[in-house]
Amino acid sequence: MARITSIFSLRNLFVLSLALNVSLILRVVYVSEKHGPFGFPTENKRAPLMADTSETEPEADQRTRLFLPTSSSSVTAPSEVEDDGKRIINLDHGDPTMYEKYWQKMGEKTTIVIPGWQSMSYFSDVKNLCWFLEPEFAKQVVRLHKVVGNAQTEGRHIVVGTGSSQLFLAALFALSPTNGSEPMSVVSASPYYSSYPSMTDYQKSGLYKWAGDAQSFNKPGPYIELVTSPNNPDGFARHSMVNRTGGILVHDLAYYWPQYTPISYQADHDLTLFTVSKTTGHAGIRIGWALVKDVEIAKRMTKFIELNTIGVSKDSQLRAAKVLKVVADSCEQSGSSEYTESFFEFNYHLMAQRWQQLREAVNASGVFSLPGFPPAYCNFHGHILEPQPAFAWLRCENNTEDCESYLRGHKILARGGRHFGVEPNYVRVSMLDRDDNFGAFLKRLSMFQS
Numbered sequence: 082m083a084r085i086t087s088i089f090s091l092r093n094l095f096v097l098s099l100a101l102n103v104s105l106i107l108r109v110v111y112v113s114e115k116h117g118p119f120g121f122p123t124e125n126k127r128a129p130l131m132a133d134t135s136e137t138e139p140e141a142d143q144r145t146r147l148f149l150p151t152s153s154s155s156v157t158a159p160s161e162v163e164d165d166g167k168r169i170i171n172l173d174h175g176d177p178t179m180y181e182k183y184w185q186k187m188g189e190k191t192t193i194v195i196p197g198w199q200s201m202s203y204f205s206d207v208k209n210l211c212w213f214l215e216p217e218f219a220k221q222v223v224r225l226h227k228v229v230g231n232a233q234t235e236g237r238h239i240v241v242g243t244g245s246s247q248l249f250l251a252a253l254f255a256l257s258p259t260n261g262s263e264p265m266s267v268v269s270a271s272p273y274y275s276s277y278p279s280m281t282d283y284q285k286s287g288l289y290k291w292a293g294d295a296q297s298f299n300k301p302g303p304y305i306e307l308v309t310s311p312n313n314p315d316g317f318a319r320h321s322m323v324n325r326t327g328g329i330l331v332h333d334l335a336y337y338w339p340q341y342t343p344i345s346y347q348a349d350h351d352l353t354l355f356t357v358s359k360t361t362g363h364a365g366i367r368i369g370w371a372l373v374k375d376v377e378i379a380k381r382m383t384k385f386i387e388l389n390t391i392g393v394s395k396d397s398q399l400r401a402a403k404v405l406k407v408v409a410d411s412c413e414q415s416g417s418s419e420y421t422e423s424f425f426e427f428n429y430h431l432m433a434q435r436w437q438q439l440r441e442a443v444n445a446s447g448v449f450s451l452p453g454f455p456p457a458y459c460n461f462h463g464h465i466l467e468p469q470p471a472f473a474w475l476r477c478e479n480n481t482e483d484c485e486s487y488l489r490g491h492k493i494l495a496r497g498g499r500h501f502g503v504e505p506n507y508v509r510v511s512m513l514d515r516d517d518n519f520g521a522f523l524k525r526l527s528m529f530q531s
């Protein structure tokens with residue numbers, strides 16, 4: 082009898098596992114065919130335009146002589162890349178695989194070993210308001226901000242999240258009144274990060290609601306404004322755009338690091354979001370952090386994460402702590418035999434080379450244009466530098482109305498302006514992909530002629 086039961090349950094298990102696997106495969110095929118990875122649409126459908134655009138003209142290209150840190154980094158020249166014109170070049174996502182090169186060079190420096198008996202409890206630090214925050218991760222966050230000088234951590238509570246995406250939702254939850262007569266408006270100036278509208282509205286919360294472009298927002302009453310600086314997608318430094326007081330600001334400083342932009346001030350905001358995804362390139366670890374001034378807001382954000390995922394992976398926090406430690410070490414010991422240059426110097430140089438190559442390819446094509454950025458003094462590098470954003474914000478100049486489709490016709494996948502609340506003659510291209518893919522993109526651009 083016992084044997085029959087065990088055979089029966091084994092058979093059941095086998096059938097169940099087969100069914101689960103088949104449905105998983107079908108789901109992956111369905112999702113990737115229809116939406117692509119991460120649910121981004123691969124079909125040629127347009128997202129509805131969120132708001133009228135009142136985008137200013139990009140400034141004229143400024144070709145100032147700038148400091149470039151010496152570096153052992155180098156970019157593959159387009160001539161070295163094989164491209165038969167048939168390969169699909171996907172630069173739609175901001176997947177920061179460019180950084181693999183640096184971390185490969187670092188070898189075992191960031192390797193950690195977690196014994197099976199470690200990191201088992203739900204709790205990390207019961208005395209901390211954010212009880213699932215690993216003390217070592219918090220320590221390295223504070224240390225890195227001090228070394229870089231990009232954000233004030235004193236008088237702030239650190240809330241850790243599963244990526245800054247979870248903290249974004251936690252912030253909306255914490256900042257919206259629970260007894261409001263209607264949902265709190267959430268706005269951001271276009272072009273805004275394409276995920277903001279869908280992340281805000283996908284759960285149809287009664288607490289908050291996406292209300293579009295901050296520049297045309299004029300509804301009376303409270304609102305939350307998302308300020309992304311440097312901005313995704315266009316790379317410009319930003320400040321609040323709603324022309325009145327009374328709003329609550331959430332500063333998304335995912336890209337406020339010295340490889341992307343001059344560190345010209347120490348951020349001192351009420352609520353600031355950061356993420357290892359764009360700081361070090363470790364998007365897969367899924368760790369972000371918020372610096373929060375108000376204790377009650379920090380408590381509510383912590384509550385949201387408690388209700389949502391009962392905390393944040395300890396393994397991920399420990400790994401992120403190790404990575405941030407190595408980055409801070411590389412800054413403090415830059416020029417030593419251990420670290421010939423800092424993480425930020427190495428990757429600043431890589432980005433500078435990529436931007437130079439891209440500008441040359443774009444100018445030669447006569448089909449596209451790129452914004453120019455005003456140089457500024459960087460407190461970290463100690464020189465005047467030009468911003469070199471994580472995304473290129475291309476504009477089609479050949480009377481092409483739909484730049485995304487135009488590029489798609491050349492087998493280049495990038496995200497069109499409508500996703501960011503502006504006209505479709507703009508397109509966002511990731512600058513953070515692997516050398517091979519980025520090189521293929523430059524090579525493909527060289528085939529464009531006006």
Ligand SMILES: Cc1ncc(COP(=O)(O)O)c(C=O)c1O
Pocket residue numbers: 175243244245246247274309313333335355356357358364367368369
């Ligand atoms: C401006 C901005 N904020 C937040 C995120 C999400 O970061 P995370 O990977 O930490 O969820 C991104 C990712 O592209 C981003 O561009």
